[in-house]
Amino acid sequence: MGRQPCCDKLGVKKGPWTAEEDKKLISFILTNGQCCWRAVPKLAGLRRCGKSCRLRWTNYLRPDLKRGLLTEAEEQLVIDLHARLGNRWSKIAARLPGRTDNEIKNHWNTHIKKKLLKMGIDPVTHEPLQKETKVAETSPDAESEKHQKLELPEINSGSTISASASSEDQNSCSPTENSSSDESRLLDNILENVSDYDPLISYLLEEEAPVPPVVDAPWEFPAAAQNFDNPGMPLLDDNCSWLLDCQDFGVHDFGFDCFSDMEISNVLDTIEMGNKERAVNLPSWPGEREGE
DNA sequence: AATAGTATCAACCGCCGAATT
DNA sequence: AAATTCGGCGGTTGATACTAT
Structure with a gap:
């Protein structure tokens, strides 16, 4: 039994x-x-x-537990991690000490999703919305090309999302699950740059960052x-x-x-x-x- | 002031892999 | 090996607060 x-x-x-x-x-x-x-x-x-x-x-x-709304830096980190991990809220939450998967999930659904949509970014794929429809309309080969580009919301200050990220896919990236190793490397580079800039994010993004024992x-x-x-x-x-x-x-x-x-x-x-x-x-x- | 529509978030549901018997 | 539960996860729901009309 x-x-x-x-x-x-x-x-x-x-x-x-x-x-x-x-x-x-x-x-x-x-x-x-x-x-x-x-x-x-x-x-x-x-x-x-x-x-x-x-x-x-x-x-x-x-x-x-931290209480109150997510800070700009935390929100940016959630977006970055979501681009990488998809809806793995527990994994994302593990990188944000004091935040729970439920809290992040809720915040994503109620705030970030809308924010990204407003900026013309697909919250699922992290691709610009217009571009995505174009790609879908063209050839299937375009799909692989699409994945060549990283599509994180632009990270230039380490804390805020630039509206320009929606207009041009300059730093675009692929959706999470199917990301190739190239994409991974590129994204890692981006995140590395961010990490260099922002010590908080740097700490949080460390691959072996000690998870708070609590x-x-x-x-x-x-x-x-x-x-x-x-x-x-x-x-x-x-x-x-x-x-x-x-x-x-x-x-x-x-x-x-x-x-x-x-x-x-x-x-x-x-x-x-x-x-x-x-x-x-x-x-x-x-x-x-x-x-x- | 009353009502309707929208936003927020705590809690539940159902699934899955691991563990246990 | 099979049956069953546990712990954890992500998706969804429902109650409440807020905002607009």
Whole structure:
């Protein structure tokens, strides 16, 4: 037979998370680190699927998340990476510390896509729109020629998209998936130039750039050592295998109460403050919107 | 002020490869 | 080897906020 089911589908709650649920999840992760999502709902006392907990944590509650709109540099980087990687949002997100794949995906769909279209650039192929139709109308051979040219939005300042990129395909590039090695090299050169100019992008584009450990690494936040003023710097704990051995246990078996409400509410405040920086002036918690 | 249309984004859904039994 | 779940991913949806009329 296979593994144990992650959760019984019956009685699993869906929809927006409440402040209470967030609090439970945060306190559990801060206490025990993140691993074995299957066990999290049970241990944290949540009526949620483990998958839902993981999503909530990685996309919203993680203390290392940046909040607010993407900066110009980040946006440019997303465009560059999208030209290279296509819709591999997780790969793109891995290059932008503090940003999630969901966030980038949303930003792409709501902002960047429109921006590119406005500039006459196809957000899928990164080709100028007009040129693409012409190519399609001509011979099939033109297709290969098309791929000879790189078509990134022009990067001349390392931070902004030049409108000229849409008019002429001077630095045009091919779409991601079918890129030849030549194209790859050319794109690499471009990105290299950008990297030379902008240290941030340089750091982010390094092929072996260290991925911030917070993304996948299990955490440990000993109460005494925890610095809630700097939530982006979690302490690592590479030993959470104990959790894997546990199947049927209660929350309190693990000293779940070692975090005070004060400490947890500090984290919640941090998240809430981040929310207030967002352009949209939403209440921090779903429940508050309806006065729950 | 009321309504309709649009924009935003958190959360869900379904798929896939890896892992496990 | 087969059956099954897990964890992760990308696409999509739905609720809410915002803007225009």
